[in-house]
Amino acid sequence: MTVQSVRDAIADINSFAVVFDNPSFDNSIIGISVDGEVVYSLSKMIEELSNDDNISLDDAYEFIDYNTIRLLPYIGQYRPVIVDDSLLGTI
Numbered sequence: 543m544t545v546q547s548v549r550d551a552i553a554d555i556n557s558f559a560v561v562f563d564n565p566s567f568d569n570s571i572i573g574i575s576v577d578g579e580v581v582y583s584l585s586k587m588i589e590e591l592s593n594d595d596n597i598s599l600d601d602a603y604e605f606i607d608y609n610t611i612r613l614l615p616y617i618g619q620y621r622p623v624i625v626d627d628s629l630l631g632t633i
Contacts, residue, residue, distance in 0.1 A: 587602075
């Protein structure tokens with residue numbers, strides 16, 4: 543599926559769902575919640591940003607934490623959900 547087809551599918555399900563503008567995060571979408579919110583994988587977001595901007599994983603996490611996660615409470619209804627899936631492989 544292309545990025546645009548994913549965005550189109552999200553719009554078909556919930557046209558009010560907020561999708562992050564940062565194109566580095568498009569490949570980090572892992573689904574849509576039952577409430578119609580776009581769900582992102584934090585580990586994929588970090589990896590994609592690190593690769594796209596040629597920065598360390600730690601710097602990518604710091605950027606996402608400061609510029610994205612802290613923004614979530616101010617977005618309103620249908621804000622994205624970010625799943626911290628970093629520990630899933632250890633369970």
